[in-house]
Structure formats: C-alpha cells, structure tokens
Amino acid sequence: MSVDGLKAITEDHFIFDGNNPEHPAVTIEGPKVYKRNGYYYIFAPAGGVKTGWQVVLRSKNIYGPFDIKTVMHQGNTIINGPHQGAWIDTESGEDWFLHFQDRGLYGRIMHVQPMKWVEDWPVIGVNEDENGCGEPAIVYKKPNVKMADKITSLTSSDDFVDGKYGLMWQWLGNHKDSFCSKTDDNNGLRLYALNPSGDEVSTIWRSANVLTQKLVCPYFSTDFLLDYSGLQKGDRAGCVMMGGQYACIYIKKTNDAKYILEYAESEGEDNFKKEKVLFEKEIDNNSNNKILELSFSFDRISELEDKPVLHIAYSIGNSDKVDIGASYTPSDHTWVGAKIGIFALTDGEDNGGFADFKYVKTIKL
DSSP states (O other): OOOSSOOSSSOOOOOTTTTTTSSSTTOHHHHHHEEETTTTEEEEEESOTOOOOOEEEEEETTTTTOOOEEEEETTTTTTSOEEEEEEETTTTSEEEEEEEOOOGGGGEEEEEEEEETTTEEEEEEESSSTOOOOOOOOSSOOOOOOTTTEEEOOOOOOOOOOTTTTTEEEEEEEOOOGGGGOOOOOEEEEOOBTTTTSSSSGGGGGTTTEEEOOOSSSSSEEEEEOOOOOOTTTTTEEEEEESSSEEEEEEEEOOSOOOOEEEEEOOOOOOEEEEEEEEEEOTTOOSSOEEEEEEEEEEEEEEOOOOOOEEEEEEEEEOOOEEOOOOOOOOOTTTTTTTTEEEEEEEESOOOOOOEEEEEEEEOO
C-alpha cells in the first residue's frame, strides 16, 4: 500500500491458504499483520467462531513461506473460541491481546489477555503448555496505562443528562436527528413517535428509531421510567427485549383517546411484521400523573437450570408494581446477540407525538 494507506501500489499476492483442512489454520479469517524484530507476523483466528483457537504465522519475508503456531486455545476454561482479536502494546511496555467469546444470546463479549514474547513467538493467556500455547485467564490484573484512574466501566444505566444518550446505545437502523431530542426540562430523552418503515402498522423489527443496547451481564434487572403524556392517537411507547424474536411492553393511545398497556411478542421467522398481544389493560385516562415505570428482570428459571428468562412488571403513577406474568427467553439470532431497548412508534405515514424517557437503571442480579 502507499504510505498514506489510500491505495495499493503492487499486484495482489496469495501468501497463505487458510482453508486446508489438514492445517492447524483451517477456516482462517480476520488476519492482522505486524512486524517485530525482523519478522512479519500474521495473527489470525482459526477453527470457527464458537470452537476455534488463535494462530500466529511468522516469516522473515512478507510473501512467506510462513511457520505457524497455535498460541491460545480454550484449554480447561469455559471461554470458548478464544480468538479474532489484536495485539496491543502499551506505553509502559506491556503486551496484551484483545479477543472475543461467543456467548449465544449475550452476543460476542470482549476479553483482554496477558501476552508475552518467548523466542520471538507470542504466548497469549496463562498456563501455557510445552508448545507455548496458553489458555484464557478468567481473572487478571488490569493493564498499566496512564489513564487507568480515569477509565470507568461502560454501564447500562442512563439518566440522559441534557437529552444525550450514552455510548452503550445503538439505534436499530440508521440514525436521524428527528428520532430524538431533549425534553422540555432537559431531564431525559424525548423519543418521537415515528414510523420509518412506512408500513401501515409499525413493527419494532422494521423500525430504525428503536434505541437498543446489548445485555451487560448474564442476570440483571432494568427499570425504565417514561412520561407518556405526549403521545397522540395511534402512538405507542415502551421497551423491548429482542433477539431473533422479541417481546415488548408499551402504552398506546388509541384512536378514541384511551390509554392501553399491552405486552406483545413477535410472530414469524422472516421480517417479523406481526406482533401478538398477550396482555392488555386499560389505564385511567383521567390521571394527571402519566408516568409509567416498566421493569425487566432477566434471571435464572431455577438454580438447577441456567437458562435465563425475562419477567416484566409495571406501575402507573405512584401505584405498586404489578407482574404481568410474562416468561420469555430471546433467541441468539445473529452474532450481535439479544438486546434491550426503548421506542416510540406510530402507525401510518404521519408523524405522531412523543414519549419522554426519564432514565434507564440496571442492577446486576
């Protein structure tokens, strides 16, 4: 490549075949190239996402031939498929390796592993064998970096200070400024009830204006507080847990100006254009306190079965929380895993009103 990295300046060269089933680098992908002490290194995952390992190729010539070595595998740990990452060297002289683990409905979660060099080969993780192949560390000291005292963990909770949402959030589709704004008192996030899909009846799966985040830990409880007084006829606002399918609870304003609380689950295997309502309750329309608190509790079914399940409760105004009886486990769907989210939607082509989300608060169970 050119020095500025903007174009290729030589012909392509095929330097390594990562599809040879007899080779330790079968199903090789996502390579990263480094140069150190006169060697060219190709760090690359092999063996598949859920069952693979990390290999490193080494040569004095970028065109090969390359020696190859497996430098990290699952070993005796619970961290499957430890690979597809990058070598990081710090200003303090430490070496680390970032990689992910596929955790099914939790998506691909990040790990950082200690790394060292032995006879110009990297050794990643801990408990390396006689061939210098390590396994992931479950617990290890943090990297020694200058900003360590200023780094905080990315969390799920958000007070939407000054109408801004944190870096943990992702729109379900391409974001537009029309999706959200500050609230009138700057205390929270205003989601406008829109229908970006253009469908006659809006569905969450086809709506870009759903604000989501990945699950931050295996078992948790999340409270969502929203003011629904800004909804117009045909609007609905609430929260969702989604994987390959989704479950959602929301409050909607009907065409005859009634407020209905509904719980629905998606149907279908393709575009999920249908939602089946499994719970509904009419809310007092005369209340001046149009504040809805929704609670997601994602916990074990039992101590003997590790399958997580979602329970949902709600309260209106100052009332006690009521469990709606939901029992839902999202599917893996894609490598992203399951997500929770908030939304405000409307049907048809015209824009609706809005819902003000005051906060999202998550605690670990």
